[in-house]
Amino acid sequence: MDFDLAVIADNWRFLAYGVLVTIVLSIVSGATSLAAGLALALLRLRGPRWLRPLIVLYVDSMRAVPVLVVLVWTFFALPIVTGLTMSPFTAALIGLTVHLAAYAAEIVRAGIESVRPGQTRAAVALGMSPAQVMRRIVLPQALVRMLPAFGSLLSITIKDTAIASVIAVPELMRQSETVAGQSFQPIEVFTFAMLLYFVLLFPVTRGVDAVYRRVAHLGRS
Amino acid sequence: MTFDWSVVWQHRDALAAGTAMTFALTVATMAIAVPAGIVVAVLRLYGPAPLRVAATAYVELFRNLPLILVVYWAFYVVPILTGLGLSALATGLAALSLNVTAYNAETFRAGINSIRRGQSEAAMALGMSRSQALRRVVVPQALRRITPVLASTWVSLFKDTSLVSVIAVSELAYVSMQLRAQTFRVLEMLTAMAVLYWLLGYPQAKLVDWIQRRYQVTE
Numbered sequence: 001m002d003f004d005l006a007v008i009a010d011n012w013r014f015l016a017y018g019v020l021v022t023i024v025l026s027i028v029s030g031a032t033s034l035a036a037g038l039a040l041a042l043l044r045l046r047g048p049r050w051l052r053p054l055i056v057l058y059v060d061s062m063r064a065v066p067v068l069v070v071l072v073w074t075f076f077a078l079p080i081v082t083g084l085t086m087s088p089f090t091a092a093l094i095g096l097t098v099h100l101a102a103y104a105a106e107i108v109r110a111g112i113e114s115v116r117p118g119q120t121r122a123a124v125a126l127g128m129s130p131a132q133v134m135r136r137i138v139l140p141q142a143l144v145r146m147l148p149a150f151g152s153l154l155s156i157t158i159k160d161t162a163i164a165s166v167i168a169v170p171e172l173m174r175q176s177e178t179v180a181g182q183s184f185q186p187i188e189v190f191t192f193a194m195l196l197y198f199v200l201l202f203p204v205t206r207g208v209d210a211v212y213r214r215v216a217h218l219g220r221s
Numbered sequence: 222m223t224f225d226w227s228v229v230w231q232h233r234d235a236l237a238a239g240t241a242m243t244f245a246l247t248v249a250t251m252a253i254a255v256p257a258g259i260v261v262a263v264l265r266l267y268g269p270a271p272l273r274v275a276a277t278a279y280v281e282l283f284r285n286l287p288l289i290l291v292v293y294w295a296f297y298v299v300p301i302l303t304g305l306g307l308s309a310l311a312t313g314l315a316a317l318s319l320n321v322t323a324y325n326a327e328t329f330r331a332g333i334n335s336i337r338r339g340q341s342e343a344a345m346a347l348g349m350s351r352s353q354a355l356r357r358v359v360v361p362q363a364l365r366r367i368t369p370v371l372a373s374t375w376v377s378l379f380k381d382t383s384l385v386s387v388i389a390v391s392e393l394a395y396v397s398m399q400l401r402a403q404t405f406r407v408l409e410m411l412t413a414m415a416v417l418y419w420l421l422g423y424p425q426a427k428l429v430d431w432i433q434r435r436y437q438v439t440e
Contacts, residue, residue: 064422066380068394069415076401077411155285162287166387173290186297194286194294201285 007183008192018175019196025089025171026158029096033157034150036097037104044105045112046130055105062102067160071095075167092164100157107149111142116221144212144219151208155201162197172196228406229413236417239396243421246314246382246392251375253318258325265330267351276326283323289384292316296388313385321378328374332367333359369433376425383418393417 008015044055062070075091078084086094115138123133165173176193180186229236265276283291295316300306307315336359344354386395397414401407 060423060426061419063376063426064380065415065418066383066394068383068386069411069418072394072398073411073415077408080408159287162289163384165289173287173293176290177293180297186293187301190290190294190298193290197287197290198282198285202281205285 004185004188007179007185007188011179011183011189014179015172015175015192015196018170018172019200021089021169021171022158022161022173022200025092025096025161025164025169026154029093029100029161030154030157032093032097033100033104033153036101037106038108040101040105041108041112042134044109046134059102059105062099065099067096067099067163068166070099071164071167074098088164088167088169091167092161092169096157096160096164100153100160103153103156104150107146107153108142110149111146112138114145115141119221141219141221144215147208147212147215151205151212154208155204158197158201158204224409225406226409228400228404228409232400232404235396235400236393236413239391239393240417240421242390242392242396243379243382246317246385246390247375247379249314250317250321250378250382253314254321254325255371257318257322258329261322261326262329262333265326266333267355280323280326283320284327286320288316288320288381289387291320292384292388295319309385309388309390313382313388313390317378317381317385320381321374324374325371328367328370329363332363332370335366336362365436366438368436369429372429372432376422376429379422379425380418 040055040058044052071092074095075086075088078091078094079086119137119141120133123137124130128136161169161171162173164171165177168174172193176189180189183189261276261279264272265280268276292313295312296309299312299315333355340358340362341351341354344358345351349357382392383394386392386398389395394414397410397417401410404410
């Protein structure tokens with residue numbers, strides 16, 4: 001069995017575009033789901049009471065439904081319901097954000113709840129408003145504790161972008177499928193894709209571990 | 222735009238068969254991945270150096286690859302590499318098992334490592350061999366910590382079976398999308414698929430929560 005690397009050399013630009021789309025989609029959906037998760041967790045912990053069961057329902061629903069189903073529904077069914085047409089990238093972004101924000105919300109909630117109540121009480125005793133308590137005392141400690149879980153979530157985000165290939169987002173998985181289909185050389189192409197994903201993912205978790213070890217003491221209380 | 226929700230009821234048999242296949246895949250994968258995960262974890266903790274490295278490499282590899290890529294790779298590459306002509310179902314099962322075994326191996330390793338060393342030291346001081354100490358003292362305690370994580374992995378696996386739809390295995394996602402193509406009822410079928418997964422997955426998620434509360438270990 002000979003490995004013909006020419007197919008990769010010929011199509012590297014096409015595959016590189018896929019890597020770019022993967023990275024962009026991961027970063028943007030990671031950022032939006034983080035922001036949404038933070039907002040949801042704060043609403044759940046400090047917001048109106050009636051909102052809480054709705055947020056719990058949303059979070060538990062995202063634990064129940066696969067990413068594939070969310071992405072396919074967002075791309076094919078949402079335009080029917082809303083009348084908006086969207087590009088595959090936009091649909092993937094929306095779908096991934098909706099799915100991952102639930103996990104992000106749980107991570108943020110766990111982080112905030114892990115900060116000792118004594119901290120909050122002391123801050124209130126010093127005359128801080130609830131917003132100040134959250135912003136200046138609780139969140140800085142909580143965010144440090146959440147880092148390893150966020151690293152794990154980023155890793156999951158990058159892996160989930162590969163599922164967006166099903167709705168024809170031109171990310172790495174999709175580009176690899178196209179090249180493999182056209183060249184009839186799936187071994188070289190898919191093995192190369194595996195290598196690329198590994199190179200993308202391995203440093204993410206290791207990097208987050210390394211950063212966390214440096215800043216872990218800041219989350220102490 | 223008219224919606225015809227009766228198509229869902231009309232094709233309930235196909236959807237039920239898809240659901241059964243999803244469950245079957247989940248059960249079969251766990252049946253393979255739990256023993257395999259134990260083997261890999263034990264190799265990684267107590268094996269000779271080359272096997273330890275191999276086990277670590279295996280776990281790190283599959284934790285850093287998207288499952289959908291593993292499914293495609295198994296489907297297109299394995300038949301060429303090995304000459305085996307496996308069905309799509311067997312290929313999907315193999316890909317899922319490889320992936321979940323890696324996660325399980327990490328779970329078992331973490332569970333065993335979480336039991337204080339003093340336990341195995343005391344067991345060996347009492348005259349037990351290493352494997353006896355492992356089997357009779359460490360593992361029974363570790364099981365309590367492993368069970369909630371394993372339950373969580375089960376729910377993830379249940380969702381991940383939807384990914385083998387890309388190689389035309391007739392589980393729920395594939396059946397739903399085929400029906401969508403046949404009936405042209407996009408919103409109805411896709412919503413039915415989402416609702417079915419929700420109905421199946423939500424109780425499982427809640428059960429996992431209960432298991433985690435019940436078996437929680439507080440030191």
